[in-house]
Amino acid sequence: MVNGRLTGRRGLMLIGLAAVAGILAGTVAVYVNQSRKGNDATAALVDCSGALEAAKRAGPLATGEVAAFRAADKPDPLTDLSFKGADDGQLSLADFAGKTVLLNLWATWCVPCRAEMPALDRLEAALGGPDFTVVAVNVDVRDAARARAFLDEIGVSRLTFYADPSYRILTDLKKRGLALGLPTTLLVDGKGCRIGVIEGPAAWDSDDAKALVRAAIGQRKLS
Numbered sequence: 001m002v003n004g005r006l007t008g009r010r011g012l013m014l015i016g017l018a019a020v021a022g023i024l025a026g027t028v029a030v031y032v033n034q035s036r037k038g039n040d041a042t043a044a045l046v047d048c049s050g051a052l053e054a055a056k057r058a059g060p061l062a063t064g065e066v067a068a069f070r071a072a073d074k075p076d077p078l079t080d081l082s083f084k085g086a087d088d089g090q091l092s093l094a095d096f097a098g099k100t101v102l103l104n105l106w107a108t109w110c111v112p113c114r115a116e117m118p119a120l121d122r123l124e125a126a127l128g129g130p131d132f133t134v135v136a137v138n139v140d141v142r143d144a145a146r147a148r149a150f151l152d153e154i155g156v157s158r159l160t161f162y163a164d165p166s167y168r169i170l171t172d173l174k175k176r177g178l179a180l181g182l183p184t185t186l187l188v189d190g191k192g193c194r195i196g197v198i199e200g201p202a203a204w205d206s207d208d209a210k211a212l213v214r215a216a217i218g219q220r221k222l223s
Contacts (some may be wrong), residue, residue, distance in 0.1 A: 022139040040222075048075035050195035058187070058195060064208035069187075071196040078103075079192030081163040081172060085138045091162070093192045096133065100195070100217050101206070103186045104136040105170055108147050110182040112201035117156050122205035123213070124158040131217050134204075137162045137184070139170055187216055 051072060059071035079094040081103070093101065104120055106113035117136065124134040136159050138147040144163050151161065164170075173179035178186065180199050187195040195216050203209060 004115070019172035021028050021105050028138065040196055046075070046077035046079065046191060046193060048077055048189075048191065051075070051189040054187075054189055054195045054216045054218070057218070058212050061208070061212045061215050062196075065203040065206040066198065066203060066208045066212050068198045068200055068202065069199070069212060072194045074208060076176075076194040077192055078188055078194055081169050083162050086161050093135075093188055094119075096190075097192070098190045100132045100190060100213070101135045101188045102132070102213065103188055104134065104204075105139055105173070105179070105182055105184045106136055107138060107140050107182055108150050109140070113183045114150070114154075116183055116201050116204065117151065117159070118154060119203055119205040121156040122160045123209065126210060127213055127217075128158065131219075132213065134159060135162055137164050139164050141167055143166050178211070187213070189216070202222070211213050 004205050052075065055071035055073070061145070062069035062071065079092060082090060082092040085091045093103070102120075102123070104116070106116065108114065110179070120134050120136055128134065138144065138161070138165070140147050141214075142165070144165060147163065148161055151159065170179055170182070171185070171187075173184060178194070178199075183201055184197065184199050185202065186197045189195055
């Protein structure tokens with residue numbers, strides 16, 4: 001009788017645990033499905049067809065110094081990505097509507113990032129204007145002044161200083177499968193939709209990079 005009671009209790013416990021596991025699994029499934037629906041709903045509200053066309057133009061030019069560029073193959077609005085501007089005010093990619101943006105995430109402790117900054121500055125000098133800009137967002141969590149000083153020390157003068165000390169922008173991109181670490185650089189169209197991404201450093205002042213950006217913008221002739 002004792003063994004029977006214990007077996008019965010164990011059976012009830014197992015049934016109870018199975019029920020709890022089923023509830024948790026159902027909750028997770030609902031959460032994931034709702035998240036996907038939310039992303040799909042956002043994509044439906046933003047017309048990313050222009051970005052996909054730009055990705056088709058830029059994709060074949062992912063060679064040489066920008067061979068790691070991955071062109072987008074589905075609508076992917078990024079207008080919600082936010083960071084702070086030079087005056088410490090809150091911005092998002094939506095504030096750059098109408099411009100193709102090269103969004104670069106960097107930190108002073110990231111050696112490849114530090115090496116990239118002069119090249120990004122030269123890219124801004126070469127192509128920056130009404131149709132295109134480089135938005136380099138520093139993600140140092142403790143000392144933005146140090147990051148500003150670093151840019152001054154190496155002679156970066158064309159880039160506006162942007163920062164996200166919360167580190168949230170990189171976390172968001174990791175969740176979307178668009179970043180492994182730093183540096184990460186995304187090419188985004190004037191509606192805030194992803195054209196493509198490079199995870200890792202690139203020579204952004206190279207002819208390869210300029211050709212890629214020009215193709216994304218739709219410029220046919222070199223200036």
